[in-house]
Amino acid sequence: MHELSLMTNLLDAAVNAADGAPICALRVRVGPLSGVVVEALRFAFEALTPGTPAANARLDIEETLPAFHCPHCNMDFSPPALHYECPACGAVDGELRGGDELELIAIEVPDHV
Amino acid sequence: MCETCGCGHPHDSSPAHDAAHAHGHEHSHDHAHDHAPPVRTLNVNQPALALNQRFADQNRGWFRAKALTVFNLLSSPGSGKTTLLERTLCDLPGSAAIVGDLQTENDARRLRASGAQAIQITTGATCHLDAHMVAHVLDKLDTSGLRFLFIENVGNLVCPASYDLGETRRVVLLSVTEGEDKPLKYPVIFRTADLVLVAKCDLAEAVGFDRAQALANIRQAAPKAQMLEISAKTGAGLQNWYAWLRD
Numbered sequence: 001m002h003e004l005s006l007m008t009n010l011l012d013a014a015v016n017a018a019d020g021a022p023i024c025a026l027r028v029r030v031g032p033l034s035g036v037v038v039e040a041l042r043f044a045f046e047a048l049t050p051g052t053p054a055a056n057a058r059l060d061i062e063e064t065l066p067a068f069h070c071p072h073c074n075m076d077f078s079p080p081a082l083h084y085e086c087p088a089c090g091a092v093d094g095e096l097r098g099g100d101e102l103e104l105i106a107i108e109v110p111d112h113v
Numbered sequence: 114m115c116e117t118c119g120c121g122h123p124h125d126s127s128p129a130h131d132a133a134h135a136h137g138h139e140h141s142h143d144h145a146h147d148h149a150p151p152v153r154t155l156n157v158n159q160p161a162l163a164l165n166q167r168f169a170d171q172n173r174g175w176f177r178a179k180a181l182t183v184f185n186l187l188s189s190p191g192s193g194k195t196t197l198l199e200r201t202l203c204d205l206p207g208s209a210a211i212v213g214d215l216q217t218e219n220d221a222r223r224l225r226a227s228g229a230q231a232i233q234i235t236t237g238a239t240c241h242l243d244a245h246m247v248a249h250v251l252d253k254l255d256t257s258g259l260r261f262l263f264i265e266n267v268g269n270l271v272c273p274a275s276y277d278l279g280e281t282r283r284v285v286l287l288s289v290t291e292g293e294d295k296p297l298k299y300p301v302i303f304r305t306a307d308l309v310l311v312a313k314c315d316l317a318e319a320v321g322f323d324r325a326q327a328l329a330n331i332r333q334a335a336p337k338a339q340m341l342e343i344s345a346k347t348g349a350g351l352q353n354w355y356a357w358l359r360d
Contacts, residue, residue, distance in 0.1 A: 002241055002272035006161040013159040024152050035275045035301040082300050084336050092336030102275075103160040111151035 003036055007044035010104045015053055018109050025058040025108040031099040032081070033066055057107075066099030165276055168244035172279025175251060176262070183262045184358070185278050187302060188286035189295070190268030193312040195220045197286070197345040197354075198263055202229035205355055207260035211250055213242040213267045220265065230255060241272040244279055261358060270295070274302035282307040285335070289317045293327035296334035303334035308341065308357060315344040 014026050026045075030036055038061055045059045065078045070086035076097070077087055085092050160166070176183050186194050195212070202208045202224060209230040212220040221233035232250045234242060247264060254262070264280060266273045285306040287295050290313060296303045303309065309331050317324065331340055341357065343350035 002239075002275065005239070006275075009161045009164065010159075013157055013161075013163075017155050017157045024150075033301055033304065035271060082297060082333055084304070101160065102162065104157045106154050106156045106158075108152040108154050111153045 003040035004044045004047070006036060006102060007041055007048055010102075011045075011048055011052065011054055013104045014057075014107045017104075017107055018053055021053070021109040023054040023057040023107050023109060025060055026054065027060045027062065027105040027107070029062045029064060029101050029103050029105050031064045031066070031101045033096070033100040034102040035100075036102050038063065062105070064099055064101060067097045068094035069097050070094045162275060162277075165244050168248050169277040169279040172244055172248055172251070174279075175248075176279060176281065179256045179259070181256065181259060181262050182282075182358070183264065183278075183280045185264045185266060185273075185280035185283045186286065187266045187270070187273050187283065187306075188268060188288070188312075189270045189291060192268070192286045192288040192291065193345055194265050194268070194286055195223055197310070197312065197343070198224055198265060199227055200345050200348070200351065201263065201354070201358075202227040202231075204351070205261060205358065207258055208263065209254060209259055209261070210263045210265060211247060211254075212265040213246070215239070215267065230259075236267060240267060240269050241276050242266050242278060243276045247278050270299040270302050274305055284308045284310060285338075286310045286312045287327070287331065288313040289322040289327075290320050293323050293330055296327075296330040300334045303331065303338070306335045306338040308339045309335055310354065311340070311342040313344060313346070314342050314349055315347045 010026065010028060014023055028041070030038055030041065041061070042059060049055050049057060067076065067078055068084065069076050070089065070091055071093065072091050073086055073088045075086065075088055079085070079087070084094060086094055188194055198210055202210060210224050211232045211234060212224065213234045213236055214220055215236055215238065217235070218233045221231040224231035232253050234246050234250060236242065236246065242264065264278055283306055285303055287309060289311065311327065328340065331338070339357065341350055341353050343354055345351070
């Protein structure tokens with residue numbers, strides 16, 4: 001359940017960015033190779049937000065796809081789970097360029113604050 | 114205060130829970146709310162592990178300054194990490210270990226019997242080591258004559274995968290008693306491995322280990338990783354392991 005400590009980090013970043021304003025929404029990007037379970041992240045959010053500026057906030061999760069780059073074909077590809085080989089040449093040394101992210105993209109705060 | 118150790122590092126000040134916006138006033142909203150209240154979007158773009166990454170980079174710098182090669186050992190509980198290290202610390206001069214467990218000093222005690230330094234980190238309820246926990250124990254390490262540092266992570270094939278500790282290389286163990294499909298069930302951690310060790314090979318026949326299937330699964334989940342088969346009990350394959358460590 002490292003989602004609890006990861007969500008604590010995301011909430012800390014959100015509260016810092018809100019600078020005292022109540023938070024209406026958090027937009028979080030999660031990749032399939034991040035090792036994070038989205039349901040566990042939502043559970044952690046529900047558990048951690050009461051009593052904080054994010055108490056009434058919405059959690060918007062944007063799930064990404066794995067993104068690899070083949071250095072031989074100079075091609076970008078998004079392989080299905082557990083198939084990391086380049087679809088053109090079959091090389092397995094593709095460079096991971098996305099899909100392992102877990103980050104707070106943005107927050108929403110009331111416009112009048 | 115820091116949740117790991119109470120050290121007061123600024124990164125764990127948990128502002129989320131202290132900085133509640135005072136809302137003593139009433140919002141009068143007599144009109145019907147069929148419109149969404151106006152909001153403003155603030156871009157943040159901060160990784161959840163930004164802080165861990167800072168500590169990991171700091172650790173990496175420290176390791177480099179001390180000319181240490183550092184290995185992060187990951188596996189499920191009971192795959193044989195400690196037994197492998199007991200032998201490795203004996204056979205490889207200039208080695209030391211940091212070992213993480215939720216509770217007890219047992220592993221460090223076992224490893225110290227080799228004569229090498231072994232520092233225990235007890236994580237309490239935390240299911241992984243993070244770079245900050247490692248940073249905290251580095252000053253306990255006598256680095257004179259030290260070349261290799263092994264960090265035995267908490268036994269867990271999920272959470273430790275996400276935490277860079279500043280290691281030079283990452284080793285994931287799969288023991289033959291765990292079943293051939295572990296790499297497919299836990300692909301995230303296997304994908305990050307520089308080396309996959311198939312451990313307890315002396316038990317392969319007794320447990321009906323399907324070697325070909327296991328190697329194919331490792332290849333699929335960790336296509337870039339090297340692979341070695343070992344038995345810390347009989348010593349089979351250990352020379353290859355030591356050669357890889359020295360490489």
